[in-house]
Amino acid sequence: MNQFQNRRKKLIDLMNTRRENQKNTTNVAMVLDKPEDIFYLTGFWGEGILVISETFSKLIVPKLEYSRALRTSKDCDIVSSERGKSLTDSLFNQLNVKSVVYYSNSNYHIVKELGKKIGKKDLVVDYNPVEKLREIKDAQEIDKIRKASKIIDKLFEVATNEIRVNRTEEEIQAILVYEAMKMGAKFPFYEFTSNPLIIASGSQSSFPHAETSRRIIRKDEFIVIDITLSYDHYVSDATRTFGIGRISNKMKSVYEIVKTSQENGIRRLSETDNFALVDASCRDTIQKEGYGEYFIHSTGHGIGLEVHESPWIRPKITSHIQENMTITIEPGIYLENKFGVRIEDSLCITKKKKGQIGQHFDSLNLNSFDKELIIL
């Protein structure tokens, strides 16, 4: 059984477990349409709908993707959609068994069409179970994330040479993207921004999701460089905040608080099973110094085929730390229209080690670029 068949089997098992108290557990098919999920389950990245059951894996693609799907997917029947028909229309002609369909994604119009054709009572719409599977990475996946992290570390080196007064944020971005692409990196999509990187100088750094702009870098300010990139489809994500010129004592002090917060969060990863306590560790450190209300986002998130995926590191989250999860830890402090600081690493949760407090998992930091304040 290859890795894709293995993942599909695990998914079917997961679905059966969830549905074991219900009727109609036989003859169930799952329908998925998220490109990351399809890639994870088949090896094909492109436009399509995947239908899997205990007995078949069918990938329905538009005609223009047929040959590429055939070449890149593993052990699937590839079905080209019929001329002039949508993928969902073509799908129903494939489902000639009167199946119960379990639909794991979230497009309302597809759900509605499925309901019409299959019958509402035979359609279950649930949150995506592939997310759960994708939380735990195998050795190959971790290796790709590690390679992406190494490229990010090299880019921080490049940044220390290229950041200078009178350059624009966009100019720095162009250089970093070019160097990254020469090393084989690509830039995964994040729909809420139009930039591949966050390069936020001066007062822009006070917006966690600042758009990299034509703003000119000036003396005596911070510049936040948040790099998200992928290697062979797998994402790493890290941030450093650099100083330029003279940095005030207040700015230095905020930097040190964020750095301590981030280090405390990482330490906590090997002292608990609970992501909420990791979040609390970062948040408490900042709160104690009086900046609690200026840490206005989550502590971290899973990384993998997507930039942000499960697990989520937030207050009140109940998910458990598990071996081979890959995550970020990224506290920040943002003083509106003044300046902001964020420090972020990508990490991998590793085996339990003897001698650890309470026998919890350990973590490996995939980034090694310096966290001391570098003033350029």
Add this chain to the structure above:
Amino acid sequence: MNQFQNRRKKLIDLMNTRRENQKNTTNVAMVLDKPEDIFYLTGFWGEGILVISETFSKLIVPKLEYSRALRTSKDCDIVSSERGKSLTDSLFNQLNVKSVVYYSNSNYHIVKELGKKIGKKDLVVDYNPVEKLREIKDAQEIDKIRKASKIIDKLFEVATNEIRVNRTEEEIQAILVYEAMKMGAKFPFYEFTSNPLIIASGSQSSFPHAETSRRIIRKDEFIVIDITLSYDHYVSDATRTFGIGRISNKMKSVYEIVKTSQENGIRRLSETDNFALVDASCRDTIQKEGYGEYFIHSTGHGIGLEVHESPWIRPKITSHIQENMTITIEPGIYLENKFGVRIEDSLCITKKKKGQIGQHFDSLNLNSFDKELIIL
């Protein structure tokens, strides 16, 4: 009234027109969550949910986006989501009028939550009406698309200097992306690929949506360069196919058929009101030469805030050609595992001119890079 208020007013009018035969036309609010739509209606590009009615425009954003939304949106109330609550949860506390909500986007889980809170009978889910508004561009939008097109033309020049035997597709991509970013371009998202550009050499060119790879460029083959980029959020999209070394007579003949097809499609734009006939013009040209079954995609699509948006240029489409639409015309022929050719321009539909056949609209080609076969 600024342009954003004006667009919101048009949208409300459009909704009222659609719903005029129904009860409850007063006290209706629309809910939207697509970043492109929110940007179009408010000026803010980021994570949020927009609720508009005849009397208010509320933008609900996560805490980390609050200041940026306040700074970049025009004439909206910005509401920060409550700690630990999702945007949709926070939304309902804002809708203290018992409104009928018209939801124009497609996330199933949001639709379900809206249905629960508002009541199913007071919730209308419809295909996105903003798409229709966005079809017709204003002068500023056209100017940005024109600038994006000019950058693409310059990149084709760069490509003629940089394509050489033994370079990889990814190396060419890195150079083009760097040059584009230096000119202020960005790369919009297309979820079905992980590359900013399509650079497809040799047999790869036979896949319309080939992934740019580490394949080495060899002698005597075609290389398809499909460039999609944005300037100030507005997208242009164009493709050229170059030859390297000796190109066989068959390859040359296929190239000429695609070129003639594309020119015929462009000519047809000013001879009809019907996009289906533009598609037919491109398709018939290829069909007559015996390659009909190898043209396996649409003839073109709208461009704007998205890479692919309404109008669609396909067989059987009933939408009409209108002034200030911006579109692509991009026929291709793909001979599996051998080679492919695609030629694509971005165009703007312009005023009716005297002396045109049947007084149809004219079109302006936004790309000017040569379409004769260039052999490097």
